[in-house]
Amino acid sequence: MSDQVETETELQMTLTTGEEVVPEERVVEKDVLIEPTKEGAEEKVAETMLVAEEKVAEVASEKPAEAVTLAEAAEPTKVVEAEKAAETVLVAEVSSEKPTEVVPLKEEASAEVASVKPSEAEKEVEPEKSVDSDTLKGVEAAAAETSEKNDAEVQKEEDAVPASGSLGLPGSGKSFLARAIADAYEDHCTLITADDHGIKPENPESSVDGYKSLDEAVVACCTAGTTSSVLIVVDDTNHTQDRLARMGELAEQHHLVTVFLEPLTEWSRDPAQLTKKTRRGLEEAQLETMRGPLEEMSLPLFFGWFLLSSVQDKVRCTSMDFLKTLDTLEVFKKHLSDFTGKAEKEVDLEQYFQAKGTLHCTTKFCDYGKAPGAKEYAQNTTVKEFYGSAFELSLSALFVTPRTVGARVSLTEEQLLLWPADPEEEAGSTSLPRGSRAHITLGCAEHVEPVQTGLDLLEIETLQQEHQQGEPIEEMELGSLTYYGEGRWLLTLREPICTPACFSSFYGRKE
Structure with a gap:
């Protein structure tokens, strides 16, 4: 299988993107990828799972990535195959490192939710074997390339869009990664970002209505069926246990599998650097306070x-x-x-x-x-x-x-x-x-x-x-x-x- 993002203290997930990927630096984020299920479909469909890699992800621009085909006919989603496309929701925290690739796995199954984590490899997985994170790697590779080729541009990108994500701090690169994944999947992806719902990760108590609105948007996308996107990227602020659990609950309710990702940029846990990367105007002390809950969630309840x-x-x-x-x-x-x-x-x-x-x-x-x-x-x-x-x-x-x-x-x-x-x-x-x-x-x-x-x-x-x-x-x-x-x-x-x-x-x- 393809190399995948190596997390330091956190888990990393790989999504197979499927085509050529140039893995360089990778970004790891803990995101949720949701793939709607197609019940009733007798033929085998592919399900898509996206996983972001650690560090600056290099996005393969030539060949975005192939959807990971997992599962049996009722649930799968094929990003590349238009005949039976199921929806996939990826809740990702943007990181400026490499995203992972999605691998097609042909089986009869409904699309499921996957929380994305970093991955390094870029290979395509065959139906009977484990899915490689080539597709995601392509995304990560492109993102990493962008960062490596022009770090100033990457910084500019991050500043242009306030960072928010599932398991990353403001300025860590979550939004950059989310956009990289969305760009790689183009017409097959819907990006849902916490910023559009007025959520302020530094003050969750004042964002209750915003989180409610965000969750409603995710649910609406999950229930839209195959008429909507194959992949849904959720650029959330899930750096707390309750938010991570909430994404998992939404995934389970809609028969999806979650994959969590977190950007693994060099500065992802450095409050001093993050104050320069984010345009939220947060002070180092505020970011230090937010880092505590995030580090507590570096490890899940279980793997499986x-x-x-x-x-x-x-x-x-x-x-x-x-x-x-x-x-x-x-x-x-x-x-x-x-x-x-x-x-x-x-x-x-x-x-x-x-x-x-x-x-x-x-x-x-x-x-x-x-x-x-x-x-x-x-x-x-x-x-x-x-x-x-x-x-x-x-x-x-x-x-x-x-x-x-x-x-x-x-x-x-x-x-x-x-x-x-x-x-x-x-x-x-x-x-x-x-x-x-x-x-x-x-x-x-x-x-x-x-x-x-x-x-x-x-x-x-x-x-x-x-x-x-x-x-x-x-x-x-x-x-x-x-x-x-x-x-x-x-x-x-x-x-x-x-x-x-x-x-x-x-x-x-x-x-």
């Missing part, structure tokens, strides 16, 4: 692969069909006490489990930097390189326990590069192969946290490793059903479910 919306529907339907069938089996009824505590009491598995949030496969839980190894993981070169890239996950089995229902994810060698070394060790399963805990939570019983899903899967895999074959039940339409005792049921799929997903990050609201 986020499934595209149309694929989520498919996975959920398959899961529900499995639960319905399992519920009717006489052999399952013999073990009802595993779920109810009483053999004679019936259970409706569809109602027993509660599904929450966007389907995803967590790689690293960071807790905003508080979790052990979080900073090291975020600074990993591979994580930076693949942030914002599209992958195809293989779901090889479905499993049910009295606590959770989930899907086992079989990771490829490339995907294992993004898998930390500690998940299995934390659960005491040191003898299991790396990646054994990879899963997607499809539902939890009442009062059960999603983290339990991975632990339940490890229990089953530990039994398998100890050569406890379990009790073969029967051959079902989807595969072989096996019972491992204590309410643990495993359906090994005859044909894996291939699901396009985006490697990104998640920010939640403060509890």
Whole structure:
């Protein structure tokens, strides 16, 4: 895959732009890229994900970038392919460094929201492999070239338009990056900027109405359907947890995947330099105050692969069909006490489990930097390189326990590069192969946290490793059903479910 923006203390995401890109200096911003979903589309469409790179992004002017095709027919958006274009919203914080490129990944899926982060590479991703950030790189490259060729012009550009963005300080280059991405996508992109709504990042309390207006503009663009832009760039002021969480909420509500970007210009965290770069007239002390919340959000709640919306529907339907069938089996009824505590009491598995949030496969839980190894993981070169890239996950089995229902994810060698070394060790399963805990939570019983899903899967895999074959039940339409005792049921799929997903990050609201 293409090189992607390296973030210093923050995550970086890459969008594939798809054509020739001249990566020089790159700008990283934490932005949100939203791609509307196309439900009902049977053919495969591409979804676009934009990721901005660190430092001054060089925008490839010759060939803007190809939209990243992710997902299955209902959601995808192809920037280059006019036949089935879905909308993509990119909330970006402009940075004067290189933007990332968008890579096409053909699958049936609706466009999803991606918060853009920096990326350095500029390669095109093939449908079955992870999406490269070539397209975004092209944008970043052009932006970087502009900055390198004429730093004075870049400075002039930044001064001309007040900087505002998702995860950058005023003057850091957010707006420059946002414009670079918008220019690269031209007719396929809509740019929504906080400045147009009277938002003042230095005084958020006085900008309540402005944020409301901005969010309404984003929602309007997300709901416009394919008649609008394929890509929506949101140049927001999301340097606080609440704003980042809000962008994620809007994305989830409209079946999008978010990608967060932050400009990585040399001066992006230097209040003294920022006072000269922005025309807001802010003092160094004000910028220093704003830097605190931004640095607190350098790391997300967690990293992971986020499934595209149309694929989520498919996975959920398959899961529900499995639960319905399992519920009717006489052999399952013999073990009802595993779920109810009483053999004679019936259970409706569809109602027993509660599904929450966007389907995803967590790689690293960071807790905003508080979790052990979080900073090291975020600074990993591979994580930076693949942030914002599209992958195809293989779901090889479905499993049910009295606590959770989930899907086992079989990771490829490339995907294992993004898998930390500690998940299995934390659960005491040191003898299991790396990646054994990879899963997607499809539902939890009442009062059960999603983290339990991975632990339940490890229990089953530990039994398998100890050569406890379990009790073969029967051959079902989807595969072989096996019972491992204590309410643990495993359906090994005859044909894996291939699901396009985006490697990104998640920010939640403060509890």
